[in-house]
Amino acid sequence: MCLILLLAVNIFLPLSAFAHVERGQAAGFLSGLQHPWSGLDHVLAMIAVGLWGAQLGNPAMWLLPVTFPMVMSIGAMMGLLGMPLPGIEIGIALSAILLGIMVLGEVRPKLIIAALLVGFFAIFHGHAHGSELPAGQSGLLYSMGFVIATGCLHGIGITIGLIHRWPTGRLALRIAGVFIAVMGVTFLWRALA
Amino acid sequence: MLAAIIAVLCCPSYAVAHLVTTGMGPVYDGIGHLLMTPEDLVAVLALALYAGLRGAVTGRRTMFLLPLAWLAGGIAGSMMGSLPALPVPALSFLVLGTLVAADLNMPDDAISVLAIVIGLVHGFFNGSTLKEGAGVLGLLGIMVMLFILIALASALIVSLKKPWTRIVVRVAGSWVFASGLLMIGWFIRGVR
Numbered sequence: 001m002c003l004i005l006l007l008a009v010n011i012f013l014p015l016s017a018f019a020h021v022e023r024g025q026a027a028g029f030l031s032g033l034q035h036p037w038s039g040l041d042h043v044l045a046m047i048a049v050g051l052w053g054a055q056l057g058n059p060a061m062w063l064l065p066v067t068f069p070m071v072m073s074i075g076a077m078m079g080l081l082g083m084p085l086p087g088i089e090i091g092i093a094l095s096a097i098l099l100g101i102m103v104l105g106e107v108r109p110k111l112i113i114a115a116l117l118v119g120f121f122a123i124f125h126g127h128a129h130g131s132e133l134p135a136g137q138s139g140l141l142y143s144m145g146f147v148i149a150t151g152c153l154h155g156i157g158i159t160i161g162l163i164h165r166w167p168t169g170r171l172a173l174r175i176a177g178v179f180i181a182v183m184g185v186t187f188l189w190r191a192l193a
Numbered sequence: 194m195l196a197a198i199i200a201v202l203c204c205p206s207y208a209v210a211h212l213v214t215t216g217m218g219p220v221y222d223g224i225g226h227l228l229m230t231p232e233d234l235v236a237v238l239a240l241a242l243y244a245g246l247r248g249a250v251t252g253r254r255t256m257f258l259l260p261l262a263w264l265a266g267g268i269a270g271s272m273m274g275s276l277p278a279l280p281v282p283a284l285s286f287l288v289l290g291t292l293v294a295a296d297l298n299m300p301d302d303a304i305s306v307l308a309i310v311i312g313l314v315h316g317f318f319n320g321s322t323l324k325e326g327a328g329v330l331g332l333l334g335i336m337v338m339l340f341i342l343i344a345l346a347s348a349l350i351v352s353l354k355k356p357w358t359r360i361v362v363r364v365a366g367s368w369v370f371a372s373g374l375l376m377i378g379w380f381i382r383g384v385r
Contacts, residue, residue, distance in 0.1 A: 062360040066294050066367045073371035077378035130375070140231060143375035147368045 028138030032145020035129055036153060041092045041187045042125060044180045046150055048099035049118055050157015051173055055106050055164050056114060063111065064118050065154040069147050071119040075126025076143065082131075091124030093187035100181025104174050125150075219327035223334025226323065232282035232376075233315055234342075239289035239369045240311055241343045242362055245350025246296055247304060252347030254301070255308045259343055260336040262312025263319070267332040270320025280380040281314055286373025293366025296359070312339075 036042045053064040078085060085091075098117065101107070109117075129146045160176075163169030227233055237259070244255040289311075292299070299307075316332070323331040350362055 062357075062363070065364050066360075069364075069367045069371040070290075070294065070374075073374040076371075076375055080375070080378045080382055082382075130378070139379040140372065140376055143379075144231065144235075144368070144372050147371045147375075151364055151368055 029141035029145045032129075032142035032147075033149045035132065035142075035146045036149040039092075039128075040183065041089075041096055042128070042150075043153060044183055045092065045095045045099055045121065045125065046153035047157035047160070048096065048103055048177070048180050050154040050159075051103045051161040051176060052099060052114070052118075052157075053154070054158045054161020055103065055173065056108060056111075060111055060114055061158060061161075063115060065151060065158065067115055068118055068122050068154065069151060071122040072126035072129075072150065073143075073147065075123035075128075076130030076146075077126075078123070079127040079130025079132075080139070085124065085127045087191075088124050088128055089191035090188065091121065092128060093184050093191050095121035095124060096184030096187055097181050098184075100177045100179070100184055103177030104181060105177070106170070106174065219330035220334035220337075222327035223323065223331030223336075224338045225334075226319070226327070226331060227335045227338045233319065235369060235372065236282055236285040236289060236311060236315060237339060237342055238346055239286065239293055239366065240308060241346035242350055242365060243289060243292045244304065244308070244343065245347035245353075246293065246359065246362060247298070247301075249348075249351045251301055251304055252343070252351055254305055255347065256340060256343045258305055258308045259312045260339040262309040263316035263339055264332055264336050266313035266316025267320030267323070267335070268329065269313075270317035270322075271324035271328065271332075273317075273321065278380075278383075280377055281318060283373045283376035283380060285311055285315065286369050286376060290366050290368070290370025290373055294363050294370055295366075296363055 036046060049064055049068060053061045056064075075085070099121070102117075161173060164173050227237070240255060240259065241252075244252040288307075291297070316335075319335060320332060327334070353359060353362070
C-alpha cells in the first residue's frame with residue numbers, strides 16, 4: 001500500500017501540471033503527506049512505534065498502527081480547533097525518548113499499557129499536525145495526507161522491526177532504540193532552551 | 194474476419210469527439226464528480242473494504258444496493274431545495290472507519306441497511322449538487338462508477354487470504370476514521 005502511495009506522490013510531483021487547484025486540494029494532500037516527514041522528531045517517534053510493535057509481536061504489532069491514527073486524530077482535532085495543549089514540543093521529544101527506551105530495553109508491558117503510552121503521545125503529535133495546516137489548502141486532503149504518511153512511517157518501522165527474529169537484528173534494533181532516545185534528548189534540550 | 198475488419202475501417206463515419214452531440218457529457222460528469230470528490234469516494238471505498246472483509250456475498254449485495262440507494266437519494270435530492278452544509282461525509286467516515294478498523298462482524302441485514310443509508314444520504318447531497326448541471330444522467334454515471342468501484346474493491350479484499358493483508362485493510366479503516374474525526378473538526382472550525 002505504501003509503495004502505491006509513493007508512486008502516487010511521484011505522479012503528483014509535477015505541480016505545474018495542476019491546472020485547476022480550486023481551494024488547493026492537490027497541494028493540501030501533498031502538504032499533509034510531507035508534514036510528518038518534515039520533522040525528525042515525528043519521523044523517529046513514528047518509526048519507534050513500528051519498531052516497538054514489531055518487538056512486541058502480535059497483537060501489538062497491528063494494534064498500535066491501527067489505534068495510533070485514531071487517537072492522533074483527537075489531538076489533531078484539538079489543534080485545528082485551537083484548543084491549547086501545553087508542552088507540545090516537550091511531549092513530542094519525550095515520546096522519542098520513552099519509545100527509544102522501550103525499543104532499547106525490549107520492554108514488554110501489558111498490551112493496554114503499551115496502547116495507552118502510545119496513545120498518550122499520539123495526541124501530542126496529532127496536535128502539532130492539526131495546528132500547522134498551511135493557509136489556503138484543503139483541510140480534508142491535508143488530514144488524509146498526514147494520516148497516511150504517519151501510517152507509512154509505522155509500516156517502515158514494523159518492516160525494519162521484523163529483523164528482530166535474528167540475534168543480530170535484535171541487537172541492531174536495540175542500538176536503534178539508543179539512537180532514538182538520544183535524539184529525543186536533543187529534541188528535549190532544544191524544546192527547553 | 195480480416196476482410197470484415199478492413200471493411201469497417203475503410204468506412205468512415207463521424208468521429209463523435211464532442212460529447213455535446215452524443216448527450217453523454219453529463220454521464221461522464223457524474224463519473225468525474227464521484228472520482229474527484231474525496232468525501233464520497235473515500236466513503237464508498239471504505240464501505241467496499243468492509244463489505245469485502247465480510248465476504249463475497251456481502252460484497253455482491255452491496256454492489257447492487259449502494260448504487261440503487263444512491264440513485265434514489267439523488268433523485269430525492271434533485272427535487273428538493275439545497276440543504277445547509279452538514280458534516281454527513283464525516284459521519285460516514287467515522288462509522289465505516291470504525292467498522293473496518295475493528296473488523297466488526299455485523300449481521301448481513303444490518304450491513305445491507307448501512308449500505309442503503311449511506312447511498313441515500315450521499316446520493317441526496319449529490320442530487321442537490323448536480324440538479325443544476327448533470328442532473329439524472331450524472332447520477333446514472335455515478336451509479337455505474339459505484340458499481341465498478343464496489344465490485345473491484347470488495348473483490349480485491351475477498352481475495353486476500355493472508356492474515357497480515359486483513360490487518361493492512363484494518364489500518365486503512367483507522368485512517369478513514371481519523372480523517373472523519375478531523376472533518377468534524379474542520380466543520381466546527383468553519384462554523385465558529
